[in-house]
Amino acid sequence: MFARLTAILALVSGPALAQQTDITIGMQLEPPNLDPTGGAAAAIDEVVYANVFEGLTRFGPDGSVQPALAESWDVSEDGTVWTFSLRDGVTFHDGTTMDADDVVFTLDRARSEDSTNAQKALFSGIDSVEAVDPTTVRITLSAPNGNLGFNLAWGDAVIVAPESAETNATAPVGTGPFTVTNWVQGDRVELAAYPDYWGATPALERATFKFISDPNAAFAAMMAGDIDAFPNFPAPETLSSFEADPRFSVIVGSTEGETILAINNAELTDPKVRQAISHAIDRQAIIDGAMFGYGTPIGSHFAPHNPDYVDLTGKSAYDPERARALLEEAGATDLTLRLMLPPPAYARRGGEIVASQLREVGIETEISNLEWAQWLEQVFRGKDYDLTIVSHTEPADINIYARPDYYFQYDDAEFQALMTQIGATADPVMRSELLKDAQRMIADDYVNAYLFQLAKTGVADARIEGLWENAPTQANDLTGVSWTQ
Known part of the structure; x- marks a missing residue:
């Protein structure tokens, strides 16, 4: 009788389901190369950080x-x-x-x-x-x-x-838990678990990073199950559809991405003009219109979740009348500026709103939509632009304002000295005060127009565990990712 019951239970329960060990991750931007030591694009780290390369x-x-x-x-x-x-x-x-x-x-x-x-x-x-x-x-x-x-x-x-450093851009050789096995440019990068990894063996054996630039295509791919997870989902207006579907989980967190209307300070040298641009911007309208409400207004280049953050949004509050007056004072009442926009939706959608807001105060814009490689070459490296919109996703990177050769070309000896002092300060209380001074200084100089802290809005198959909720750096770390049964 016992043997017969055991046999019946075995038939009912069936064989144990095998644990899924592969995953397909969606990304909006393709990295220009795969060497994080030789490129500025966030998409490089999104593929290789902690997966292929380690520090x-x-x-x-x-x-x-x-x-x-x-x-x-x-x-x-x-x-x-x-x-x-x-x-x-x-x-x-x-x-x-x-x-x-x-x-x-x-x-x-x-x-x-x-x-x-x-x-x-x-x-x-x-x-x-x-x-x-x-x-x-x-x-x-x-x-x-x-x-x-x-x-x-x-x-x-x-x-x-040294044996592989010069070829890491196309054939990366790291120490991480995954190796790059295939890169089909324009489509995907494929990883496989490295059998001789020094650390804990990851649950995943294979991973594919699939590049889908169009938000509508990203939505369709998730719904069809062609993508298992899209950690930085480019269509926030569709998140409610995923929230209502039990097949998916929606993961909303914070990032290190200060999204700014960057200003070429070597071209727009008059601080009154830069201040006018800042006062012309309605941050909340951009957050609502471009990001569908996801994002936190900022008034300097610092993340609101950082304990040293100072809320300086009031210094550049939306005030179109003040913007017009400042342009009048600066003698810049007939201004046309080149607005260069990279591919992300926050830039393309936000750029149209920014252009409309600037037009309201008398500043015309000529919009150029650039592909990522073009933006890196013309704007980031060539500094050939007036305005651009980009999220700076590197962690705690206010020190870039101490680099006169950086793409917005802010050159202030007092700020540079302040950053040197911060670097040499170990006392946490003193360091905090100095970081607050740094935030105030670039806000006072209206170096850029500060828009919002980019939210991390992700969508994933509800059976996936271990994806990062927040993004303390630009990464899709797969070392702790697994499927539940």
Whole structure:
């Protein structure tokens, strides 16, 4: 009788369902290359950060700085010498050993005079990098910098090997849990689990990043099940449809993305004109019209969720009459500006609204819709623009305003000195006050028109666990992602 009952139960329950081990992730933008140490596009890190490449440290999903290739580190009493203990037994995807010599090569390359690293300033305070032994690295700084662990967690600071560094753009070789097995340009990047990974084996064995630029196509692909998750979903107006469908989960969080109407300060040198532009902008109308209500207004280049944030939105509050008066005072009553827009929906949709708002105060715009590679070449590198809209998704990156060669070309010696002081300040209370001063300074100078903090609006199959809710850096970290049965 017992044997018969067991057989019946086996028939009813059937065989155990196999755990799904592959995933297809949707992205709106395709990366121009796959080397985070040689490109500025956020889409690069969205594919490779923590998946393919790793640094000495890394950002966790809560924004904390965590050990990665360095299992621990010590800092000298004067704050100028950092000693990192590397994990033993780490290999690159080509089978070669990752050791202290690779760290020296990587950091020396990043800070060299001919470096193409988009965030070279992260390494500017490093005096020397030494391999003490194969698993120990000593970094000596020119001045104390309590932020070094944070700086080394950026995607721009991942460790690469001299044998493969020059070809990482198209054939990346990292130390992460996944290797790049295929890149069909214009369509997808495919990853596979690296069998000799030093850390915990991920639940996923394969992952595909699928590039879908059109928001309507993204919606259709999710609904059809062609995409399993779209962590930065480009059509927020359709989120209610997913919320009403039990097949999906909608994941709304925050990002490090300060979305700005960037101003070429070398072209628009009169602060009254920049102030007029800022007062012409109705942030909430842009958030409602371009982002369907998702986003938090900002008045400086700082994230509202940061404990050092200062609300400066009142300084550049929507005031079209004040904007017109400032233009009159500046003698700029017949102004036509070039507005260059990259592909993301926040830029294209937001750009149309911004153009309408500027027209109301007497500023005409000539809109150019650029593809991402064009925007990087013409605006970011060429600085050939008047206005542009972009989200700066790098974490805590107010230091870019201390770089006169950066694409909005703000050159202020007082601000540069302030950022140097911040870098040398270890006391958290003093550092907080200085960061607040920095926010006020760029707001007072109306360097850019600050729009909103980009929300992270994602959609995923409801059976998927482990996707990041917030985005402390620009990443789709798959190391903790799995399917439930």
